[in-house]
Amino acid sequence: MNTIQKIEETAARLIPLYSKDEADLPDRPLWAHPEIDQVIESLRLLSDVLFPGKHMPEPGDFSSYFIKQLKNTAEILQMEIEKALPFRWMGAADLHEKRAPIDNLYLESSNIVNAFLESIPGIREDLIADVKAAYNGDPAALSYAEVKLAYPGLVAITSHRIAHQLYNLKVPLIPRMMSEYTHSLTGIDIHPGATIGTGFFIDHGTGVVIGETCNIGNNVKLYQGVTLGAKSFPLDEHGRPIKHIQRHPTVEDDVIVYANSTILGGDTVIGHGAVVAGNVFLMHSVPPLSRVIRAEGGVMVRTRDVPGHGAGI
Numbered sequence: 001m002n003t004i005q006k007i008e009e010t011a012a013r014l015i016p017l018y019s020k021d022e023a024d025l026p027d028r029p030l031w032a033h034p035e036i037d038q039v040i041e042s043l044r045l046l047s048d049v050l051f052p053g054k055h056m057p058e059p060g061d062f063s064s065y066f067i068k069q070l071k072n073t074a075e076i077l078q079m080e081i082e083k084a085l086p087f088r089w090m091g092a093a094d095l096h097e098k099r100a101p102i103d104n105l106y107l108e109s110s111n112i113v114n115a116f117l118e119s120i121p122g123i124r125e126d127l128i129a130d131v132k133a134a135y136n137g138d139p140a141a142l143s144y145a146e147v148k149l150a151y152p153g154l155v156a157i158t159s160h161r162i163a164h165q166l167y168n169l170k171v172p173l174i175p176r177m178m179s180e181y182t183h184s185l186t187g188i189d190i191h192p193g194a195t196i197g198t199g200f201f202i203d204h205g206t207g208v209v210i211g212e213t214c215n216i217g218n219n220v221k222l223y224q225g226v227t228l229g230a231k232s233f234p235l236d237e238h239g240r241p242i243k244h245i246q247r248h249p250t251v252e253d254d255v256i257v258y259a260n261s262t263i264l265g266g267d268t269v270i271g272h273g274a275v276v277a278g279n280v281f282l283m284h285s286v287p288p289l290s291r292v293i294r295a296e297g298g299v300m301v302r303t304r305d306v307p308g309h310g311a312g313i
Helices: 003-017 036-050 062-089 105-137 144-150 152-168 174-186
Strands: 227-229 262-264 290-295 298-303
Touching (some): 036 062, 036 105, 036 174, 062 105, 062 174, 105 144, 105 152, 152 174
Parallel strands (some): 227 262
Antiparallel strands (some): 290 298
């Protein structure tokens, strides 16, 4: 058998494996979903708007530049959100949350894009606070420009604030595509469902994991390798994980979590102003203004006796 015959035989064996039974929606082929390249392009265009000059060769006329970038972004998102919307009512999640199909996908995607555009100034305001938090929280940062151009944590939170807004607008697939692309760039894995306050700073960044139902307050600082994860996954009668329940920790305002610490559980609350030392494994709540350190046989929680938040442990 020559190569051409082998190719034809392989194709004949593959084609039945692309069955509609495997598709999320029986009336759509497996590849009827948003295009990854277009989603990434929309993320790049939005990053240019939120941080002008990062990719743009010359500032030029800001007004016309912003209008052009936002127009291009809106056109891409309109098309890709329209492709994504049918995934609202398909798949295993449908066992827990029945949703009716949308009659006019174009109109719904237009409404979503308009609502998203309305949110962009607010995203920019939050990111200004994030840049300041990085500059004020890291003695190695010598300018705001250095933070904007060189800090992976800012790349991650910029992508997250965009993806989280789309997630809140109930856009399927696209927020996760954005977050996983950014994960591949930075090594920082933030689920788009996580709620994160302003003045957020991830120092160094590699290996940070923030789960879908995390609630993070204002002025929180995480170091590399921190995991804010789930303890377990309750299953339904079909043996599938139950979705849309609180599985990940709450981290209140002004908390610092040092490198390689793991905090798990939907009922775990890290009180405001607490400091969690490095390499701590924690599955229970700690009170405000406490200090959590490793100790023989487990962890030790102490009340902090020094006012303020900036000093190390």
